[in-house]
Amino acid sequence: MIKRTIQYSGLTLVALLLLAPLLVGLWASLLPTTDIAMGALNFHHLSLANYAAAIQTTPIVRYVLSSFVISSLITIGQLVLCSMAAYAFAFIAFRFKQAVFFTFLVTMMLPFEAQIIPNFQTIKALGWLNQYAGMTIPFLTSAFGVFMLRQAFLRVPSELIELGHFLGLSHGQTLAKLVLPYSRSMLVTFGLYTFLANWNQYLWPLITTFSDQYRPVQVGLKQLQAEDTFANWGVVMATAMLALVPTLLLLLGGQRFFKRNLNAGGVKG
């Protein structure tokens, strides 16, 4: 009993430490900027006025929509392309399979920062700067995704693959009717992970977008702070909170899949 109390106290403390910036931000977003400037963080003037102001006076909704479009396109693209590649690596015998797969994995060791300049030049040459194309097409597939889905696909019992072969299913049918449904929870996890990772992209959109029309939310937030006229901290905090909403919804919705798959490696199924 005592042990459990200590454990929970410890966990609560850590959780509070991690949550502190978020809670301060949430609190600040409900206060008028004048109060924040004076350091009067009390609850005399709590209101949603900053949220109304954020939506009316800043392009935050536009940013969120852009981010949503970009993250969704990338997620769909990765689910489709990575699962196809993973299927090939998991089930089809072809020459140099090991070598090709190894090459795929090697690209995971290459940091994104090292790829930025050549990617930027390519995108620029294609005329995709400041467009959705430039922000989505370079991310439509990933070695990590191929690797992760291949591992998931290898857990499909060989008898099921054999059944598909016996029934004369094509590779496409086997993928769509057997392998993907069998690996559904891993696909959801991977989809959520991809969506969130791309929702939180910063460096790439920062250098490839110049207008509010295409700017995603993380870069947009920075933009709001940077604008000279924009010293309204309450509104800045409100926009940040708004930017979090889709992420939180996804995390809450996908929680059970996340937990299942993060533990999946540990317990033999």
Added chain:
Amino acid sequence: MVIAIEHLTKKFQQTTVLDDVSVEIQPGEFFVLVGPSGSGKSTLLRMIAGLTTVTAGQIRTEAGDLTRLPPKDRHLAMVFQNYALLPFLTVAENVRFGLENLGLSEAEKTVRVREALALVHLENLADRRPKALSGGQQQRVALARALATKADTILMDEPLSNLDAQLRAEMRTEIMRLHREIGMTLIYVTHDQVEAMTMGDRIMVVEGHRVQQVGTPLDLYNHPANTFVAGFIGTPQMNWFELTVMPDQRHYRLAGADTVRPLPMPLAAGQYRLGVRPEHLVTGRTRGPHALAVTVDAVQQLGDQTLVFAGDRVSATSGQLDVFVGESRYFTLPEAPDHWHLFSVATGARIGMEAATVGA
């Protein structure tokens, strides 16, 4: 549809997995492939299914040569050992899945699924997921999926090996009933000789990558082609004796014994391996010309019969026999020449009575 298998051979690189198998499987036959694990029986089934390529030889039906056709063009259905049910589909959807790519209308599929589930008595579980079913019920779903295709040949790869003894007996009866009612050809792989004996119309015994014998259950039991089949078929196992027939062709001597005994029938002089079924080795108290003195090591009272063990021999007497461990008894070899199974010491092949007996 007659399935003719001709000189079928499978090699993986240098290793021969199955060597020169030929057999003709008749329409409506319950054909059992039996053998110890690793014998090659599953490989043979998988070659018939089209899941494993053929190195040499042919598989033919009246419709033509199947040897190189993909599985779906062979008009077969298959029941896999671990059922191969899709966990994300319901029972009915699993059965329906087997009808993929058959070119059936949706309405026809629905009717077939309903009929197949009725055949295996699973109508009221149609909307369950496989996980919610017992092992036996999952096996029934796998059966229903094969039945729904209305293929006239169904292949089964050790379908009962994952079930406990009671369920296995139940499903054995069930499969035999379905076979009787529907009349499809069944090609059935098992490592369990009791299963083979009780279910098969004909049995092919495979061992060491070769066919040892093909025949009806009683053929195999009464006329085993070699020492392997003799030992493999029947429980408890065949008793073995090494014997030498004297030059007079009328007497024999058992290895390790000095006594010269009269033969029940004249035999050519020489060395033989003699196999005697436990029920033909009689336990008794009296000494006769064919009796061996033994000390009882163990007794199994099964109620309807009594098994008496002495050394590596066993005698089965029907009914309940009054005998105790440590007692001295006689095991008596049979008088009837039919109950003497003679094999070559060198090759293990059966020596037919016609070949061995000496014309009087």
